[in-house]
Amino acid sequence: IKACKNKRNLGHVENWNRCIELSGGKYIVILNSDDLLDSGSVEKQVRVMESNPTVGFVHGSTHIIDKNGRRLSESCISPEDQIVAGAEKLNQLLEGNHVMMPSVMVRKECYENLGVFDNELAFSADWHMWLRICMKYDAAYITDFIASYRAHGKTLSSSYDSQKIAALDQYRMLNKIFGMIDSRSLAISKNHFYFILAREQLVKSLAMTINGNPPHARKHVIASILIHNSVSLMVLFPFFLRSYFRGSESAL
Numbered sequence: 001i002k003a004c005k006n007k008r009n010l011g012h013v014e015n016w017n018r019c020i021e022l023s024g025g026k027y028i029v030i031l032n033s034d035d036l037l038d039s040g041s042v043e044k045q046v047r048v049m050e051s052n053p054t055v056g057f058v059h060g061s062t063h064i065i066d067k068n069g070r071r072l073s074e075s076c077i078s079p080e081d082q083i084v085a086g087a088e089k090l091n092q093l094l095e096g097n098h099v100m101m102p103s104v105m106v107r108k109e110c111y112e113n114l115g116v117f118d119n120e121l122a123f124s125a126d127w128h129m130w131l132r133i134c135m136k137y138d139a140a141y142i143t144d145f146i147a148s149y150r151a152h153g154k155t156l157s158s159s160y161d162s163q164k165i166a167a168l169d170q171y172r173m174l175n176k177i178f179g180m181i182d183s184r185s186l187a188i189s190k191n192h193f194y195f196i197l198a199r200e201q202l203v204k205s206l207a208m209t210i211n212g213n214p215p216h217a218r219k220h221v222i223a224s225i226l227i228h229n230s231v232s233l234m235v236l237f238p239f240f241l242r243s244y245f246r247g248s249e250s251a252l
Contacts, residue, residue: 035102045105056137060146062100090134097127102147123169198228
């Protein structure tokens with residue numbers, strides 16, 4: 001075990017890249033300080049990687065836990081182990097990021113060949129990385145529980161989304177990805193993936209309005225319009241007015 005202290009606070013994405021730079025192994029797992037790996041998980045993932053040289057990363061089922069380690073929910077995407085062709089996994093991931101960071105093992109050559117995490121993407125650098133890997137490699141999923149992801153108000157993702165709009169970062173990420181994709185069918189259907197992201201902001205906005213946070217709800221409404229304006233024209237305008245005036249009345 002080697003402990004390396006940075007001379008300054010690099011931020012989480014640059015710190016991930018620093019870990020990759022320092023790593024001398026064939027496979028890399030990045031584990032944030034508040035997450036956990038299940039016993040035997042590394043052995044299970046290495047076995048998959050060694051048996052499938054076309055696989056760029058393998059991920060698995062994940063427990064979602066609170067700050068005290070109590071299990072809240074589970075993230076499982078399939079009832080059986082899978083080796084998924086890169087193009088198919090790319091299409092799945094464009095629908096939304098279902099790959100939990102602590103459950104991922106990546107072949108180091110992926111970082112060497114494709115580059116490391118994008119520092120310009122504060123919230124979606126991991127999603128961006130998995131998409132890039134799928135352009136060149138296959139992906140694997142194992143049903144065994146690999147890790148526990150700790151969900152609480154002080155996590156990076158929670159802190160970011162409580163202060164900013166994560167979807168705008170995700171929108172920039174999709175723009176970068178579609179600038180790299182050479183698949184004509186995916187390029188044609190990209191409007192669909194923007195629509196999904198925009199629709200998700202409506203769901204968040206509604207939840208925040210119900211929970212008494214209309215100011216932040218309005219930001220998600222505006223984000224959805226910026227991402228895909230047809231959402232607002234078809235569905236959102238009446239809701240936006242209601243949310244806006246509820247916030248105005250509260251302020252008064």
